[in-house]
Amino acid sequence: MNAPSFPITPLLPEIRASLAAQSRLVLEAPPGAGKTTQVPLALRNEPWLEGKKIVMLEPRRIAARAAAQFMAQQLGEQVGQTVGYRIRFESRVSAATRIEVVTEGILTRLIQDDPELAGIGAILFDEFHERHLAGDLGAALALDIQHTLRLDLRIVVMSATLDGERIAQWLDAPRLSSPGRSFPVRIEYPPARTQENVEQHLVRVTRHALQSSEGDVLAFLPGRRDIARVQGMLMQSLPDDVEVVPLHGELSLAEQQLALAPADAGMRRVVLATNVAESSITLPGIHVVIDTGLAREPRFDPNSGFTRLETVNISQASADQRAGRAGRVAEGSAYRLWPQSRRLDVSRTAEIMQTELSGLALELAAWGSAQLPWLDPPPSGALSQARELLARLGALDPQQRITVLGRRMLELGATPRLGAAALRAPETLHALVADLLALMEARSPLRGESSRSDDFRARVAALHAWRDRRSATGSSHGADAGALAAIEQASKGWRQRLNLRSAASGVPDSHAVGDLLAHAFPDRIARQDENNPLRYTLANGRDARLHEQTALMGEPWLVVLDLRHEARDSLVLGAAPLDPRMLEHDYPAQFQRMRNVRWNEERGAVEAFEERRFGAIVLERRSVPVQPEDAVPALLAAIRQRGLDALPWSEHARRLRLRMQSLRAWMPELGVPDVSDAQLLATLEAWLAPYLQSKRKLDALSEDELSQALIALFDYEQRKQLDAQAPDSLTVPSGQLRRLEYTPGEPPVLAVKLQELFGLADTPCVAGGRVPVTLHLLSPAGRPIQVTQDLKGFWERTYPEVKKELKGRYPKHPWPDDPWTATPTHRAKPRGT
Incomplete structure (x- = not known):
């Protein structure tokens, strides 16, 4: 019979010529161009097929059946003769079949069962933009076969919305584009009313669309349950001449055919569909599209180990494709039920990047290699997690080779x-x-x-x-x-x-x-x-x-x-x-007896148990003595969890650390160890563990032992330098020993009574004279008078004022006119002077 004309019809000779000259092709054609049904028919008698058949991958079962039926009708035949299809649990093929439309899992089985693909001359990947996991795998396997076993195999990647340039570079293939057949589509963004949910919003816009336009309405919702709820709401509010029809992948064949058929005379239809209606199938009579902008897609949660369907925003490419459905037969309208200001992702994320990969890992193990020519390779972390699961299920052996059980699992499907x-x-x-x-x-x-x-x-x-x-x-x-x-x-x-x-x-x-x-x-x-x-x-x-x-x-x-x-x-x-x-019988290897040592925060001690476990489930537990080799790791783990403050720091030990940190900053050439919190926690095994031997509690570590552990980090020469360049205290002119206070990143502080420094002209320094001490000059009562690093300047400019102010307040203490020559003292003046 004569084939009807489609927008892609003028391009068919160029498609045939391209595939006659080379083995790969990228074909871009918008919905309605006819690529799904016309390209296979145009190629079926090409000389390079040599009696072999064409296999076309169609991601969805509805689309696979519809495409096969339409092509068979064009040939004046029944499905199963020249054109047939195979989907899960359903097959309509025969020995005469030359064009076979299959869904994704079927293609993978064809390739795994016969890597040479005997009797197959071409594989067409339709709607490749949907980037389903099985489609990506099928394409990578087909390319691998073409590179190694079947140079004559033709591979055609077809889509309405794909990154054609990237796909062509990946395939190293020419790229052809076909115009579509479409009329202008007016895009509107009707806002939702206050407290109106998306389903109520859709019902209201649907009633408006039926009143203000002609033809049928196609509404996109994320899933079957959403469709069922909206169908019930619409059936209560629409007139008798409007039929509400669902369209999703869980319908029976008869129900799907009803949705794909034109409305009866005198009737209008509202088709409520999932994203199955975005492409590949033809819905007659649609003038209006109402789009929730939502789809239900699988998402793998590595935290829980579960893959679940999540409702997500669609991409811009999907939104454009959905809107285009309104312009197939005449000018149409598309109502988008989201704010116009919302920015959508340009295209859909490949499923391989966001789903659980155990099925893929099993297929790769059966193939014998994961090194395939991927468009987007599977994430290594998700693939490793999938292989761990397969090993637990018995599908992979310890060398990650597929087992007999694993092959039987693939055969089952x-x-x-x-x-x-x-x-x-x-x-x-x-x-x-x-x-x-x-x-x-x-x-x-x-x-x-x-x-x-x-x-x-x-x-x-x-x-x-x-x-x-x-x-x-x-x-x-x-x-x-x-x-x-x-x-x-x-x-x-x-x-x-x-x-x-x-x-x-x-x-x-x-x-x-x-x-x-x-x-x-x-x-x-x-x-x-x-x-x-x-x-x-x-x-x-x-x-x-x-x-x-x-x-x-x-x-x-x-x-x-x-x-x-x-x-x-x-x-x-x-x-x-x-x-x-049942677990004892079927999983004996999962039952283990093990010793478990842990820190008891409430008791502040290490405790040990002998446990019988199934995986991580503790079935029995009894207390046992803590062995010396067990205690130290548990104590160190407790310190890391609680921080260094859990240790018994004495005042001496704290000051020692501060001096060590300051010396390291001031004189890096000495190479003194880093004693910061982060470094000490990271190296507990080296400096502290020897002092924890035979201990069960942290408070069994004494202050002296902690100080010894700290100072042991410095060798003899570094200890000498520590005392010389960052001393704990200084002897002031009065003959008294006064303590230095250290703060990392700042000069040390010396708090001293002013009278004890008489006769001292220059500010004391540490670190070989590099760092002047900050002097906190005190009154006889120990109250601050001045903070300075310039003692000479203090004597010259500030002391006279200080003397005038404080002499009357502290008359029993010396206030000489010339502090340069006065005798330093930490006492009051002797009586009678």
Whole structure:
């Protein structure tokens, strides 16, 4: 049949010529240009294919089905003939298939199962700008194959919004661009009203758009639950000739096709969609786009070890692509429900930079190398953490090579955690395993009060109750029937993959769910605190708490499946009880006896225990004597925690440190040691540890021992220099010994009565004459008279005034007219003089 004309049609000859001449190409084309469906059809009969097929990667299942169906219609065929698709749990291909549309996980399996890609002549990466982890991995693997095994393999990267120049440099490929077919779109930023949330804002703007414009409305929301709430709000307020249709990845095939079909005659539609509607699929009749500016994307939290979907602001590229949907058939409008002043990121952050990487690490181990031609290489820290998890699950050996279990996990196709749980389960529980795989990968189907339950078994019970009764409408066990139907469909796919003929039903044993999922989350096995029934310690060493209305109260052991990391604590959102006897049987190596030495702050002493542990969970503890070799490290750790003030500093020791610090600053050529707080704390093992031997408490260290430890830092010559250049005291002209006060960074201070300095012309100095002493001149009563470093100037200019003022106040003390020749004294004048 004759193919319709698309904006990309004039560019197709140039695309064919480029791929005939070289093996890689970057193709930029806006939504609606036709790249997804027209490029594969244009390439299917190229001579370089030699009877091989084209595989096109489509990130989303909805888009994969829709693209295959549209191409098959253009050829006048059914899907599964020349054009087919493969997505998770669903395949429509045959021996005649020449164009195969696949989702990301399918492509990775094709490459891993056959690294030479026999029978495949080209791989097309559609919507590459979405930068999904599996897409980045697939592209890196395909390039690796092309460089080493298949020079003839064609690789085409296609997108509506990507950094074409950067992609072309990465691929070392030419770059072609196609115009789109679009009409002007008017952008508006209608402000929210006071106390109006985003859903209420959207409903109000939707009603306005239906009244003020023609055609259908496409509204973008972050997730399925948001869509369900807004759908209910709109259905209560819109006229009967307006149909409200959801569009997201968890819908059944029939529901997805309904959303992609045009409205019936005389009807208008409001399509409520996630970012699945940004690109790749065609929605007919859209004249208005209403955009919340939000999307739900995976974010890995290294603090909790969990990946969760978070609602985030979209990028500018996504905002532009969403708005463009309003200009496909005529002039349109786009309403953005955020302030116009908000600045969006230019493009979406690659998923590889912000998600958990255990699946990627397992794929790389199976491939045999992580040294691939990445566009953005995986972060080394996240990759190391992922490998540690895989080793704990048994998927990697100590040399980080993939094990037999690891390869079986890849074949199963579940995430590494869930794959480990499924493959370790006894065959009698495989039907329950299929349900758990489906439930763990889906959002909770529980609604209302039931949605607050932190007992994961409630979700299993709801699924089994729904399955046993086959309730087609309404809710079951406080659960959403539509959500349960989608979970059942996924469970059916897992049952097929596990070669099961029947589904689980009824109520499982109370520990069955937890015992199975413990193999997925061995690091999150948790034991109840003896003193607080709401608190638990996890095997990974972290602490968590149950909320006050928990359904798990009293359970001594849990496996924690979902956790919200918080500043002070972590809150358990989902968990299941387990039988600790299972741990003895399945994880004997995780049980260890060890000696634990620690500082008891309350007692101010080192104490020792012998502990039996499962991971970081202490199962038994008994007090044992502290060994000498154990005490010193614990004491040093306590000092580092509490600071140097925890030590018994005498006045002599404190003054000694100040002199040492001052001498180091004044005479660096002497090379005296650094005795600052930071340096002393960093070198406790060298200078203090020898004086802590045989001690259990810090207060057992005497003041004299601390002084000895400090002075031992200086060798003999440095001690001589310390006494000579930074003396503890000076002998003044009266013959008395007066103490110097040292402060690092300042000259030393000598506080002395004025009469004791008679006859002294020059200010005393330290540090070989480099640093003049600061004199605090005192009255006979010891009160300050003058602060100076210029004694000569004091005698010449200031003394006469001081004498005049103080002679009458202190008549018993000498006040000579000539202080230069007077006899210094620390006493009053003798009687009768």
